[in-house]
Amino acid sequence: MRPFLSLALLVATATQAAPRVPAPAFALAQVQQVPAPGAETSVPPPSTPPQSLPEAPVGPASRPEPLVPTEATEASAPPAGGRPNAAPAQGTDEVPASDPSRVDDTAPVPAPTVETDSAPSTTGMAGQEAPPVSDDAPVLASDLGSDAPRTTDAQQQRLVNGAPLYNPNVSVHIVQKKRFADAGRHELTVYPATVQVNGKYTHHVGTAAHYTYHLQENFALQVMGQYNWHSNESAFNLELIDKVREQAQAASSLLLVWGAHAGVEVTPLYGKFAFLNNSLAQFSVVLSGGAGIGSTRHLIRPAVTNDVDGESFRVPARFGDTGSKFMGSVGGGFRLQFGESYALRVEVRDLIYTARVDRVDGCNLADFEALEAARSTNQDFASLNLSGSCRYEKFDGVDPKTKKNYREDIILGRDLVVEPSSDVLNNVSFYAGFSVLF
Amino acid sequence: MIARTLCVFASLAVSLAAPVAAAQDDENVLDNVVVRNRLYEPGGKLEVSFGVGLPLQTHLTAHYVFNAGVAYNLFDTFAVEARAGYAASRHTGLARSISESFLNREDKRVTDELEDLWQMNLHGVAGVRWAPIYGKLSLLSDLPAHFQAYVWAGGGLASFKRNSVIQCTQVVNRELGICDNRTSVDDRGSATQNFWAHESRVAPVVSAAVGFRFFILDTHGVRLELRDWVFRDNYRVNLVRDAWEEGQATGEPARSPGLTHLVQFDLGYTFSF
Numbered sequence: 001m002r003p004f005l006s007l008a009l010l011v012a013t014a015t016q017a018a019p020r021v022p023a024p025a026f027a028l029a030q031v032q033q034v035p036a037p038g039a040e041t042s043v044p045p046p047s048t049p050p051q052s053l054p055e056a057p058v059g060p061a062s063r064p065e066p067l068v069p070t071e072a073t074e075a076s077a078p079p080a081g082g083r084p085n086a087a088p089a090q091g092t093d094e095v096p097a098s099d100p101s102r103v104d105d106t107a108p109v110p111a112p113t114v115e116t117d118s119a120p121s122t123t124g125m126a127g128q129e130a131p132p133v134s135d136d137a138p139v140l141a142s143d144l145g146s147d148a149p150r151t152t153d154a155q156q157q158r159l160v161n162g163a164p165l166y167n168p169n170v171s172v173h174i175v176q177k178k179r180f181a182d183a184g185r186h187e188l189t190v191y192p193a194t195v196q197v198n199g200k201y202t203h204h205v206g207t208a209a210h211y212t213y214h215l216q217e218n219f220a221l222q223v224m225g226q227y228n229w230h231s232n233e234s235a236f237n238l239e240l241i242d243k244v245r246e247q248a249q250a251a252s253s254l255l256l257v258w259g260a261h262a263g264v265e266v267t268p269l270y271g272k273f274a275f276l277n278n279s280l281a282q283f284s285v286v287l288s289g290g291a292g293i294g295s296t297r298h299l300i301r302p303a304v305t306n307d308v309d310g311e312s313f314r315v316p317a318r319f320g321d322t323g324s325k326f327m328g329s330v331g332g333g334f335r336l337q338f339g340e341s342y343a344l345r346v347e348v349r350d351l352i353y354t355a356r357v358d359r360v361d362g363c364n365l366a367d368f369e370a371l372e373a374a375r376s377t378n379q380d381f382a383s384l385n386l387s388g389s390c391r392y393e394k395f396d397g398v399d400p401k402t403k404k405n406y407r408e409d410i411i412l413g414r415d416l417v418v419e420p421s422s423d424v425l426n427n428v429s430f431y432a433g434f435s436v437l438f
Numbered sequence: 439m440i441a442r443t444l445c446v447f448a449s450l451a452v453s454l455a456a457p458v459a460a461a462q463d464d465e466n467v468l469d470n471v472v473v474r475n476r477l478y479e480p481g482g483k484l485e486v487s488f489g490v491g492l493p494l495q496t497h498l499t500a501h502y503v504f505n506a507g508v509a510y511n512l513f514d515t516f517a518v519e520a521r522a523g524y525a526a527s528r529h530t531g532l533a534r535s536i537s538e539s540f541l542n543r544e545d546k547r548v549t550d551e552l553e554d555l556w557q558m559n560l561h562g563v564a565g566v567r568w569a570p571i572y573g574k575l576s577l578l579s580d581l582p583a584h585f586q587a588y589v590w591a592g593g594g595l596a597s598f599k600r601n602s603v604i605q606c607t608q609v610v611n612r613e614l615g616i617c618d619n620r621t622s623v624d625d626r627g628s629a630t631q632n633f634w635a636h637e638s639r640v641a642p643v644v645s646a647a648v649g650f651r652f653f654i655l656d657t658h659g660v661r662l663e664l665r666d667w668v669f670r671d672n673y674r675v676n677l678v679r680d681a682w683e684e685g686q687a688t689g690e691p692a693r694s695p696g697l698t699h700l701v702q703f704d705l706g707y708t709f710s711f
Contacts, residue, residue: 198495236497243549244540244604273573273587276515283573 191433263290320360362389368414489706527557538615565592661706
């Protein structure tokens with residue numbers, strides 16, 4: 001019932017308040033950067049006995065009933081010299097002035113606001129009909145020496161659920177005040193470790209970096225690069241090969257070596273949280289998307305031991321180049337901002353790339369057939385009629401360190417392209433990094 | 439400037455609290471205890487919950503976990519919780535494909551069982567939930583959502599079953615990979631019994647999770663969490679095909695079978711009294 005009542009009040013008061021409670025000019029300037037206040041305070045509190053005048057704040061008491069005014073107490077006692085802040089957007093928190101039950105006697109009430117003789121021009125109220133004075137208007141106090149904006153208007157003095165929501169001298173913000181603006185700033189982010197989390201047949205670990213220019217508060221342009229310093233087939237795929245002689249299709253186990261893409265980032269949600277009740281952090285939910293290219297490779301031969309003349313050599317795994325692929329990227333995560341210049345980012349991104357394996361190291365099936373035939377007759381590969389892209393040198397010669405004959409890998413390369421396969425791969429990785437904003 | 443930057447990054451790596459406090463020194467607009475007046479304080483309340491867990495990644499098995507839980511919030515940030523439920527599990531299409539093709543594979547007469555084939559069913563765990571983070575999220579600028587972020591850790595017992603995809607004790611049709619009593623070769627669903635080697639056991643299970651709980655009104659909540667169920671794997675190695683196809687026990691237990699992880703995305707509902 002309370003939500004419906006709240007919603008109804010919200011709609012009704014918004015339509016009434018819009019023409020007669022314009023925000024001050026200086027406040028509007030900030031509102032352009034700061035979203036409108038939340039409707040949190042629009043939730044009506046439980047009925048309480050009417051209270052004619054608010055009392056002075058008594059400090060954070062034990063939590064009252066779970067009603068909204070407790071939020072207002074968060075900032076109802078700003079530090080001395082607190083700068084004027086944006087007034088809340090019109091109507092969202094307004095309650096009927098004639099309803100004394102809207103005054104919350106459980107919430108601490110701030111001290112009376114500054115009062116002067118004349119209304120400042122910045123209030124923007126000149127020429128407008130003053131709204132009816134509320135019963136919960138604070139007692140006027142004289143503080144002519146203050147430099148703070150004058151608050152002679154009755155509307156600015158009104159208390160809503162015990163909080164002076166319309167007083168520009170008092171910071172009454174719940175989530176609506178972002179402490180740090182992003183618009184127009186640059187952000188450089190480094191992700192020391194990116195780890196693939198959906199690797200059934202593949203496993204990637206790498207490092208990434210991106211540059212972000214925040215075009216607007218909630219919209220940014222982004223360029224990102226990533227290098228996977230570990231990209232190999234997963235232990236699961238190797239287990240299948242070892243135990244049941246099965247393996248993923250070549251296209252399904254394609255490995256991403258590096259990728260570069262550009263795109264956009266939006267920040268639809270933001271918030272703040274307290275860690276153990278004594279530390280504040282501001283965070284944003286970020287969503288990103290982009291497109292670019294990535295370089296791929298495929299495992300030709302896993303690491304093996306080569307026995308030559310009674311001596312064993314460890315031969316590292318061998319990979320074949322499978323070319324560059326178009327790549328798309330979508331992702332989302334959190335950005336925790338510390339101070340004006342630093343942030344932590346925790347994100348999950350899905351790098352989507354098309355995979356068709358019909359060439360390995362530039363050689364197609366016909367090339368591999370010719371190489372294999374030449375290998376059996378010990379023919380020179382240079383005399384073969386191969387496709388121009390085939391890098392046959394990679395399948396020729398003997399490694400002086402491991403004594404491994406590369407010609408033995410021809411049949412393995414052929415196996416990858418004998419049945420050309422295609423797939424669309426999703427490389428979902430976890431990104432954890434830090435940012436510097438400037 | 440460089441020294442200060444390094445100092446800040448080192449602090450970030452150590453903990454959340456230190457850099458936040460430092461940042462607040464610079465930004466003196468808000469109180470040090472900004473979110474102190476929580477709208478929702480679960481401390482001292484009993485709560486019940488229901489949840490459904492979906493697999494994030496499937497290899498040979500897939501689990502769909504249904505849970506019910508009871509928790510008591512000792513403090514606003516700390517609770518003890520007991521959960522029990524049932525995991526509906528199955529073999530994936532990949533596992534079925536392997537089983538059918540392996541029946542006709544003659545080049546592998548001695549092999550090891552595949553790892554991570556145990557399927558969890560009934561389970562019960564008890565654990566603690568620590569929610570050090572209480573926050574507010576602005577949804578579309580107008581709707582604040584209050585949430586807790588938490589970590590969960592606990593342990594308990596679970597029943598498991600394991601159906602091999604390698605050991606068929608009674609081959610019906612090797613070429614077609616049939617190892618059950620189906621009435622039609624094309625209709626796997628017509629089988630009422632299969633002849634794959636199977637085992638069952640009850641074993642300890644450990645569970646850990648990270649998640650968010652979003653408060654709705656006074657007593658309701660929505661829970662989103664990433665949960666890992668961990669239990670010890672157990673399989674046999676050096677299996678001889680001729681022996682298992684004659685219904686004889688073969689091979690020996692793996693000496694280091696490792697741990698099986700079932701990572702789930704859990705969506706739940708909580709009600710606080």
